[in-house]
Amino acid sequence: MSEAGMTGERLLMTSASRTAAAAQPARDRSPETILVEAVRGGDRNAFGQLYDLYAPMVHGILLARVPFDEVDDLVQDVFLLAFKRIHTLREAGAFGGWLAMIARNRAVDFHRRRRETEELPEDLARRSSVDPEAAEALRLIRTLPDAYRETLVLRLVEGMTGPEIAERTGLTPASVRVNLHRGMKMLRKKLGMESGK
Amino acid sequence: MNEDYLWDKAGEPDAEIERLEQMLGSLRYQRPAEPLPLPARSRAWTSVRAWLRPAFSPAFAIAATLVILLLAGGWWLGLRRAQSNGGTNTAAVNPAPGTPPPSSVAYAPPPPVGPVNPVGNMAPKDEKRSSARQSVTPRRVIHQATSESAQSLAKVPAINNARRARSEEIARGQEAKAQLIKALLITSDKLNTVQKKIQGTQERNPIS
Numbered sequence: 001m002s003e004a005g006m007t008g009e010r011l012l013m014t015s016a017s018r019t020a021a022a023a024q025p026a027r028d029r030s031p032e033t034i035l036v037e038a039v040r041g042g043d044r045n046a047f048g049q050l051y052d053l054y055a056p057m058v059h060g061i062l063l064a065r066v067p068f069d070e071v072d073d074l075v076q077d078v079f080l081l082a083f084k085r086i087h088t089l090r091e092a093g094a095f096g097g098w099l100a101m102i103a104r105n106r107a108v109d110f111h112r113r114r115r116e117t118e119e120l121p122e123d124l125a126r127r128s129s130v131d132p133e134a135a136e137a138l139r140l141i142r143t144l145p146d147a148y149r150e151t152l153v154l155r156l157v158e159g160m161t162g163p164e165i166a167e168r169t170g171l172t173p174a175s176v177r178v179n180l181h182r183g184m185k186m187l188r189k190k191l192g193m194e195s196g197k
Numbered sequence: 198m199n200e201d202y203l204w205d206k207a208g209e210p211d212a213e214i215e216r217l218e219q220m221l222g223s224l225r226y227q228r229p230a231e232p233l234p235l236p237a238r239s240r241a242w243t244s245v246r247a248w249l250r251p252a253f254s255p256a257f258a259i260a261a262t263l264v265i266l267l268l269a270g271g272w273w274l275g276l277r278r279a280q281s282n283g284g285t286n287t288a289a290v291n292p293a294p295g296t297p298p299p300s301s302v303a304y305a306p307p308p309p310v311g312p313v314n315p316v317g318n319m320a321p322k323d324e325k326r327s328s329a330r331q332s333v334t335p336r337r338v339i340h341q342a343t344s345e346s347a348q349s350l351a352k353v354p355a356i357n358n359a360r361r362a363r364s365e366e367i368a369r370g371q372e373a374k375a376q377l378i379k380a381l382l383i384t385s386d387k388l389n390t391v392q393k394k395i396q397g398t399q400e401r402n403p404i405s
Binding site: 063156159187 | 200203204205206213214217218220221222223224225226228229232233235236
């Protein structure tokens with residue numbers, strides 16, 4: 001049984017599920033839906049579970065866009081923002097896509113604010129504590145188009161499978177598959193070009 | 198390239214993908230030691246919001262509309278009543294030219310006039326003169342009484358007209374009140390229908 005399925009069955013037995021709307025049978029709803037409804041009902045522990053489920057996705061989305069040193073702080077920012085605004089989410093089942101959008105917007109906001117304040121040195125990546133080879137591979141992935149780099153980071157860095165990426169981000173499995181295939185093809189070319197220099 | 202391995206890590210591992218996974222794995226998300234510091238939110242506020250959220254928009258809008266309609270109706274009725282009362286009073290104080298005075302003016306006692314008053318405050322010296330006058334006074338009194346009754350009889354149609362106007366105004370007011378109540382009932386009925394429709398939609402789609 002998948003992790004999501006196990007989480008769902010465990011949740012059905014908790015008190016959080018009692019607060020969920022009774023109109024639809026609980027077994028027809030995803031664990032994320034049950035957790036979101038529990039958070040809306042004031043259950044803070046349920047938000048902790050959502051954090052555990054979605055933190056790798058948010059981390060991957062941010063890592064594909066912002067410097068590695070900033071990612072952890074921004075992950076917390078994204079979840080705090082989501083906690084404050086969760087009552088504005090119309091469909092509890094769309095939590096993953098909604099959270100991914102918050103993370104992307106937060107990354108855009110980060111770059112906008114950074115331009116307004118100061119220019120960071122170009123060799124900052126080399127100065128950080130990250131393994132140089134990993135930093136170089138990540139730099140190459142970041143040169144890919146948005147859709148490809150995000151999917152590749154979730155697959156290669158966060159270790160998620162294609163179906164997991166689709167489930168968390170709200171993308172269709174077919175889109176994720178295409179993005180992975182084309183992105184990997186482009187990355188191989190770039191790696192070959194880099195090694196050929 | 199092994200597409201299955203790239204997709205769901207199934208099948209034979211691709212060497213280059215494995216190398217990238219190992220290299221980039223050092224950047225993977227690591228759960229922080231401390232839990233996420235969530236902002237404090239009072240339990241009461243949370244429960245109030247949870248209670249309000251599903252029912253706020255339609256039910257509160259309908260209730261607010263009803264209250265506003267009732268207040269507006271009451272205000273309008275009060276205004277109409279005040280206007281009708283004010284119109285009667287104005288007519289009583291300042292009658293239009295050619296309009297007969299209302300009943301309150303018609304029955305006002307006439308001001309006392311010296312020669313007409315037979316007893317009055319007379320000095321003792323004038324007793325003889327006054328006894329001489331007393332022979333004339335009854336006729337004058339009878340004449341005055343006759344003229345007063347004639348005046349009163351002349352004012353009767355004016356009184357009737359004023360009463361008729363007032364009763365017509367009351368009837369118009371009651372008719373307007375009945376129309377307003379009917380309008381409020383129709384509005385309330387329509388709002389109930391809308392509420393039932395909204396509730397039906399919410400039952401069909403409880404998540405949104």
